[in-house]
Amino acid sequence: MLRLRKYVLTQLLPSSSASVSPLHRFISAVSPNPSSFAVKDYLVATCGLTEAQALKASAKLTHLKSPSNPNAVLAFLADLGLSGADVAALVAKDPLFLCAGVDKTLAPVVAGLTGLGLSRSQIARLVLITGVPFRCRSIVSGLQYCLPLFGSSENLLRALNGGSSVLGSDLERVVKPNVAFLRECGLDACDIAKLYVLTQSPLKISTERIRAAAACAEGLLGAPRGSPMFRHALQAVAFLSEEKIAAKVELLKKAFMWTDAEVGIAVSKAPSLLRKSKESLQPRSDFLISEVGLEPAYIANRPIMLTYSLEGRLRPRYYVLRYLKENGILDHGRDYYCTLCISEKVFMDKFICPHKEAAPHLAEDYADACRGEVPARFRFA
Template identity: 60%
Template sequence: MLRRRGRVLIRKLSTPSAATTSPLHRIICAAAPPQAHARSCILSSLRRLISGATAPGISPTSGFAVEEYLVDTCGLTRPQALKASPKLSHLRSAANPDAVLAFLAGRGLSGADVAALVAKDPKFLCTKVDKGLSPIVTGLSGLGLSDPDMARLLSLAPHKFRCRSIVAKLHYYLPLFGGSSEKLLRAINFNTNLLCCKRRVELNVAFLRECGLGDPDIAKLCSSIPRMVTTNLERVQTMVALTEGLGVSRGSGMFRHALSAVAFLDEKKIAAKVDHLKKTLGWSDVEVSIALPKAPFLLAKSNESLQHGSEFLISEVGLKPAYIARRPVLLCYSLEGRMRPRYYVVKFLKENGLLKRDPSYYTVFKETEKYFVEKFICPHKEAAPHLAEDYAAACGGEVPARFRFTDYFIC
């Protein structure tokens, strides 16, 4: 390519033109020294080449300034426009881009939304509104999508939106998500591959249904582990096998949670996590086999989180490893935002004789916030007027030492 360009340039520089063969030019060249003559001819040819070049960002066929249009009309930054303009160099006028922008405005997109969309997919400006976008909008409206839904879909996947097949894809997905466009769009936000891997998704969904999962569970998998349903079928089959290896059977209530926990793990990683649980909690193989089917999401917890949780439950609360193995969900609660503040409230109540009987810490930690406050805070407003305030502070992350047990007035 470089050699060909060089030959073209040499040919242009050496070929006489009307300008170089004019009487005036011959007189000037005859009067000038040979070196000056050659220099004059070269400069003259270069000027002609430069003057014939097209300015950057301008269509060579019409003079339409694409780059300026992207900046001034679409709101792109200069670097964004510079990057996008080559993809639009064939445009002859602003007629079609103007129609597309009017279409986007009609769908409720803001100026910032439009700029982001065009920067992500510059060729969207080339889409025909009457033959392309309008039929798609009609089809999506027929599925129940509102203008705000379509505006969000446009922002998430503009390059997919301008393909008519998107109507058929959403027609398949909406029932899977219980007819909720909000849930579907949330899943697409996590994984836009849902819009380009429909056949793969269909195979995975069919297999997961065979495993006893209903559509609501599969929809949750799409949202929590988006890649699961767009990966290949063999990988999903491996995940199911690993789940069953934990002792969680197909069709059980814990199956979806276990499937999420082992997603994209292999046997080696699972074995390493099991070894860490045994070492940290002093569990035997039997206790591990009891705990994991009840709380398979332990496999997704970080080693650091498991370490801190086990130290708190065993060393501070005084629970036995075997007790925790039968109630492994305790290791999944937030230590600083839930267990530690509740523990100190109960500890205070016990030390000051405000509880008629010792509660189970499993109950204390697992119950809802509403239940805990009504059971352990509200009945003691008079005896411990600062308890609710200090509990809220502890839940907000203040160190336990700020819990003012000694400041209470006990009736």
């Protein structure tokens, strides 16, 4: 036990900050006397959490009466190569990780993942990425099943970095039937892999619901199975009830003065519009229709513009284009929509950099506009 305490201290406490007070709290926290074990102090002194983080995390660990299991978990994580900062981030996100059984759960998981070809450094990354699913032995079978979708463990780790929740779902009763159904819908391994890594993934809902979502994607959104847009449409409606979808359709009609047909066109081309809130859509409508002067039908046929940031792209690029046209620097044939679809680098190369002499302040004004400011030169009469 003394060796374990020393090991945990060496691995998790920065030597430069081992002051008397934190060290005293640590020694007190690992006291063999259960009645003296203070979870909050342990989280701060040993796990590296802030006072605020420790207060929040300790509420989930009120059943802990001894540091024995947390010490074993911390030693296990240190042996995997996790740094003190890594451990603090993990425990803050998932305090119950400290309650995982090392011999019964964590060690067998590592052994299983090693058997799948993951290195210890990759396993350490997986701990940080997944959190809760890692302390369930089913993660091994889940990864074994999904690895072929991604081609390699490295591809999988990069993709999972966004925080997929599918790894915590029931493989046999949920994930496999959903994958089989999506294959019937014409989705290949690449498309399914893209759905797998979503935080809100259609793969984790019941097969009954995913079938209903597929029918909605085809019927309401006009995205037939096997089409390039089907995956996006399915993703858009998978977590929406019929009532919510109907409400979103009415919101789009009201905000953009669209007809039923125009709503159908817009959502078939940009299904993600169904996940946008009124607070997100209305300012875009006010800007594009009232200020830019675009017709509702024009927007409906180019709905991708509604997925761009209002402050970061729609406004700044419009201001640049209008400034260049009104000052005779650019011909009036350039289409605003085309300037929205190009990358930031291409936009700079085409509309900012070539005009340094004619408009020396343009780059600065554009940068200000992207930060939400409206420079005097961009205030048009």
